[in-house]
Amino acid sequence: MSTPFTQILDGLTRLRGVSACLVVVAEDGIAVDSNLQFGQDGNRVAALSASLYRKARQSAGAAGLGGTGFMQLEADDGRLCILGGHELILVVVAERDANVGLIRIEMRKVTEQMT
């Protein structure tokens, strides 16, 4: 089944080092669409990502820093990149050596299309 985001996610997944992409409802962490590798649990990734992003938004709010944009979690063997739209967030799971700068630019383009 295809959604308005299927083509967008397919494009992101073609970037070097990207292993999964999801569009998630920011508020409740439910996946709207995803492009995952075999064996990945999209619902769990969506929930965890949305929760982390909400925390970032809360702390930004507490500090009076305004809206939250791009977020990146870096781990020993990979990265989780999140970019928020108004209601939806875009989540990308990537390998450690992926080009984050490029991923960030592409995510920005995609979120503009999403709104």
Added chain:
Amino acid sequence: MADHIRGWSDELARDPSSLVFIPLADTLRQQGDLQMAQKFVIRGLQRHPHNAEAHDVLARIMADLGDLQSAFDEWDMVARLHPGHVGAIKGMAFIRFQQGRHEEAEQLLMQAQAQATDADEAISSAIATVRKSVATQSLAALVGDPRRLYADILASDQAAMCVDKDGLVVAGAYYDADGTDVAHEIGASLSGVSGEAARATEHLRIGQWRSIVFETEAAVVGLSPAPAQGALDEGGLIVVAAVPDTPLGLLKRVLGKCLQRTRDWLAVGAS
């Protein structure tokens, strides 16, 4: 040794201008007879006021007597009579270290190292000791006001804090645009982030999380796991915020420095 002392004493009795008062005084000093040693060397210096070796022995005696300033003055005299006298410079460094003037001690030791003809392990070791003490002293001073723990690391438009697993602020501060310290509010809102990050990375099988960076309208914010040592349990966070146009690489560098400062601080606190 007693024979030596007797021999030198006899020679001095025969010839009051003899220089044997120098080994005599130093031997008495080493045996702990500081008063007698001081008496011989002062009497000898009346006849040989420009003898650097005699001043050096007197400096050692004064140091053993606990009169640090007199000892320093004597070694200073040796250095004037015999410029570049490594023993005198080392002696002055020792006194400055004892007086808690660690930076001066380090400078003197560097000077001694430069003057020494061969590599002197003892000087290198002393420099390392002094530097460690300076670092410990600086951190100990900072412990007095944990809000200023990262003050010297940060630029004026940056802020940093350390929060524990419950979101309570342990060190650092965060002032908003109105000048209000909102560290506690931010700490509370970040409570649980470390656990969620750990769950996410575990689920994604991407190893242990090292940092989280996010951009906001007014700042870029970096988080990293705080070291679980000393009084801080696992689950704490180091938080750094900088102006929006700060390169993310620079932010991560500052984050790394704050992490190291926190480690040092906790180590001092635990020792």
